[in-house]
Amino acid sequence: MSYIEAVVLAIIQGLTEFLPVSSSGHLVLAQHWFGKFNETNLLYDIMLHLATVMAIMVYFRQDLTTLVLGFFGYPTNGQSIFAGEERKTLGFVILASIPTAVLGLIIEQIGIQVLGRPDLVGGLFILTGMVLWMGRGGQAGRGMKDMTPIDAITVGVVQGIAVFPGISRSGATIAGGLWLGLDRELAARFSLLISIPAILGATLLEVVKAFGQAQPPMAPFIVGMFVAAVVGYLSISLILRLVRQDHFYRFSYYLWPLGTTVLLLTYW
Numbered sequence: 001m002s003y004i005e006a007v008v009l010a011i012i013q014g015l016t017e018f019l020p021v022s023s024s025g026h027l028v029l030a031q032h033w034f035g036k037f038n039e040t041n042l043l044y045d046i047m048l049h050l051a052t053v054m055a056i057m058v059y060f061r062q063d064l065t066t067l068v069l070g071f072f073g074y075p076t077n078g079q080s081i082f083a084g085e086e087r088k089t090l091g092f093v094i095l096a097s098i099p100t101a102v103l104g105l106i107i108e109q110i111g112i113q114v115l116g117r118p119d120l121v122g123g124l125f126i127l128t129g130m131v132l133w134m135g136r137g138g139q140a141g142r143g144m145k146d147m148t149p150i151d152a153i154t155v156g157v158v159q160g161i162a163v164f165p166g167i168s169r170s171g172a173t174i175a176g177g178l179w180l181g182l183d184r185e186l187a188a189r190f191s192l193l194i195s196i197p198a199i200l201g202a203t204l205l206e207v208v209k210a211f212g213q214a215q216p217p218m219a220p221f222i223v224g225m226f227v228a229a230v231v232g233y234l235s236i237s238l239i240l241r242l243v244r245q246d247h248f249y250r251f252s253y254y255l256w257p258l259g260t261t262v263l264l265l266t267y268w
Contacts, residue, residue: 003220006044010224013048014055014231018192018239020132020171020251023049025121028165029262032118044221046206049199051225055232056192063189081185085144089193095149096156096194101201103160108205122262124166129255132168135175136249141183147190151180155190159198166259169195171251174243188243192236 012030016023027045057064066076070086082089158176162169170191177187242248 003223006220006224007227009044010048010051010227011231013045013052014228015235016168017049017052017228017232018170018235020128020168020174020239020248021255022121022125022128022162022166022168022171023052024164025125025166025168028121029118044224046203047221047225048228050203051228052232053196053199053203055229055236056196059233059236060189060192063193081183081189082144088147089144089190092147092149092152092190093194093197095152096159096190097197097201099153099156100160100194100198103157104163104198104202107160107163118262119266120164121166122259122266124164125255125259125262128166128168128171129252129259131175132171132249132255133252135171135178136246141178141186142181143183144186147182147186151177151182154180156194159191159194169198170239171248174248184243184246185240188240 009027009030012026013023016026024045027048063080063082066080066083067086067090069076070083071090076083076086078084155173155176158172159169161167162172173191173194174187177190178184182190239248242250
């Protein structure tokens with residue numbers, strides 16, 4: 001992989017991981033465009049996702065600090081939406097991660113030849129647009145105190161289904177939270193919070209697969225990780241603002257023509 005390819009894929013990952021347009025779907029199409037779709041690039045996908053996890057942890061360092069301090073009984077500053085509900089929040093993160101892990105492992109068995117088909121990705125782009133559209137409207141919602149275990153499990157199931165390239169993880173989980181009646185800020189932040197164990201788990205699986213195999217030069221990969229982390233950090237603030245303003249559903253206007261174009265190009 002050249003440096004140019006690494007940087008282009010990193011920018012795509014950093015932008016689309018948090019914007020509700022499916023980073024994995026865009027990476028699949030970009031890799032097909034470059035004429036490469038192999039295990040080396042799959043490993044790079046995981047490395048890019050790891051870089052975006054770093055961006056999440058830096059951006060939400062106050063929330064994460066509050067959760068850790070509150071879990072061990074130390075006082076917090078109360079500025080986080082999770083303040084006062086730290087142990088409940090962490091319990092719900094674990095609860096949401098269970099169906100995500102189970103569904104992720106099941107879907108993985110389908111194989112990359114199926115998941116990486118452009119026509120499937122195009123169809124799921126259109127589906128994601130529909131999901132975003134149905135998540136629009138409404139401002140008031142339930143806060144962390146009113147969130148239930150069923151809410152956490154449901155969002156976790158949605159996140160597991162989003163393993164399919166073309167389904168936006170952030171878009172589906174945020175929309176799912178809004179459908180459940182959660183506050184907009186909570187739906188967005190909880191979605192990003194549960195992505196940390198999900199992405200780290202996927203990273204661990206790929207590391208195990210790659211163990212003992214010959215690895216390509218890592219310098220382009222490292223450059224790409226840095227680019228993805230920076231772009232991802234900037235994208236987080238954008239998606240939070242879009243969710244607060246009830247504008248993130250407007251990405252449907254991008255996904256519908258994109259999915260339609262991919263399908264037309266595939267079958268023409």
